[in-house]
Amino acid sequence: MTGIHTSGGAMILKRYQGEGMKRRLDALGQALDAVICAGVEIAPFLKTRANSTYFEHRGSLWTLQPWLRGRHVSLQGGKERLAAAEALAELHRVSITKQVERPSLLRVPSLSDKYRHRLERARAASLRATSLRDLWRPFEERALQAVSDLAEPSLQALERDRRRGVLCHRDPAPHNFIWQGGSAAIIDFDLAGTDVRVHDLYQMINHALYVNGYEPGLIEEIVERYDRRMPLCQDNRRVLDVLMNYPSLVVREWYEFGKSGDKKALFTRLRWAAAQEERRLAKLR
Template sequence: MQTSGGAMILKRYEGNGMRRRLDALADALDAVLLAGVEIAPYLRTDSGLPYIVDRNGLYTIQPWLRGRHLSLKVREERLAAARALANLHRVPAGHSSDKAFYLRVPPLWEKYRHRLEKAQLATFKDPTLRDAWRPFQQLARHAVYELQQSSLVRALDHDLQHGSLCHRDPAPHNFMWSGEGAALIDFDLSGYDVRAHDLYQLMNHALYLNGWESGLFAEMVEAYDQIMPLDVDNRSVLQSLMRYPSLVIREWYDFGKTDNHHTLRTRLAWAQMQEEKRQQEL
């Protein structure tokens, strides 16, 4: 919406439980902003609340950042996105916060096991593709098993102690490119998670939208490391996540929800080709 103070984003949320989450998230984003990281914080009311209550709904207002959504097809913009995540993570936004509890998220392995199970069920709807599914099923099972090991616990412990806020949805449309750097927007899914997970999600988007090219992952990790180096346990988590064939899982997962046979084979063929190239670089 247009205001006398410039363009703003107005969002509506449902449920009383969102008040505590928005309170905690607003505090974390304020800390990130004060550390010099370009983001769009929640504007506060005169009474200090980061939301407005009106007719059983909660509303937030955020400034609209300048620029356009970035393209992961452009190397400069991909690296800027990795650096933006590192700048977010380096801020101890949740350190010693008494509200950090409301931004905790479930263990990673639970999320990826759930997606695997749903994808597995969807494959029974098209038996002709079952043979092509099995190798990816094995990769996914092994990755989920690895994510249950102690390196994930240690990495999460380390990141929680530092207070790194993770975006948890670093898709291209959640970055603004100004021509000089990238800024993150839309923190609705944010929480205190393992840092490697944000980087993994970003690289997945680059792989799917950009197509694979030599050094695609290594360059993004290097750009991230220059600002907020990954510790040994986060690197181990990242390796395990990168073995998880997320692109193929997603196609089967979406097919299970839509039953759209028309696009399944085409989209699945692209996803399988990209996953094979991912394994080559790993």
């Protein structure tokens, strides 16, 4: 990714590789056009003179997007946190079914597959730090149960949201929201796809927990503000309940340890993550 200045203002230039990306970028560009037309503040792909989402140069694919003014949202600030929740809800209000010629290109793996994969990577990493296994076992059991629950056929939120054509960001981290002094815009849709919309909300909650630690009312205010703009159906609420039992903060630390191998940092970070997850679980109970 590169920032550039043009006669039309500041832009973001991104590089992609692989023939398969052409069809995905076309589908994603159509989806983002629908979102823009619905009045949601995002950074879309700009079109070439041939009306293409991307251009080819030296064997790579490139996209150009406007550089939105503002700064990254701080999930430590109440106003900014709630503005991000509102922006996410506004994104999910838009149906992209009729606008995207091949919506199947935006399909993503099931939630049970996604969280099973992260659990397996975390479990493998835990075998490299056996002295900390006692900090892992109770959370491993919770994660296993959540993965099993997510695979239940009765949880139909994914298929319902896919049929409706809900475009989910799938990485609603603070650096992917731009604070504009009263509202938040969304950027970087590289991982976007038709997913369960409450999964986006859950990921945002986890980012808020990660930067703030557990605070009374933190989760409730985010869910309430989202629900005010885009009401959560009973099925999505059931999925959220299951996801909230998945100890993402602990799994994340083991997952990252598996990549870095830094045992010294792991102990401190793991104890902190475990404390936040225990507080979340106590609230759920």
